[in-house]
Amino acid sequence: MPKRRDQIRMSDEEVRDFIAASKSLQVATIGPDGAPHLTTLWFALVDGRIVFETYSKSQKIVNLKRDPRMAVLLEDGTEYDQLRGVSMNGTAELVSDPRAVKRLAAGVLTRNQPGFSREQAEAAVEHMAAKRTAVVFHPEKVVSWDHRKLGGSD
Secondary structure, eight states: OOOHHHHHOOOHHHHHHHHHHOOEEEEEEEOTTSOEEEEEEEOEEETTEEEEEEETTSHHHHHHHHOOEEEEEEEEOSSGGGOEEEEEEEEEEEEOOHHHHHHHHHHHHHHHOTTSOHHHHHHHHHTTGGGEEEEEEEEEEEEEEEGGGGTTOO
């Protein structure tokens, strides 16, 4: 009998599809006292990587400058037999060059504001780039689950 953990694990393709279909990303960084700092924000997949952007003075960025380790979580489902998720631990690559921030932020904006064209997104991020930092997430450990694979049995 296969282990329950093995039964609910997503394949690499299922993980990629789940990430691509998700809207919000929960991000945990390490605060100055060692406690987790948890936030939720929009993201995009740019060049195959999870990317988000935020104010350079935000607690997330302050934490990541001190310690680049972070965890992210994407989840779905309201009933136990429908729960799905992907949790990843890894490191942040901070991007502060305004041209690179504009490109990455435009990806986040166009993905999450489908009414915006690429050109509109680029214009919107033009003034934001000087005060924002983009984060490229580099996963090192991935854990996934899809309780729908149990077929209603627990």
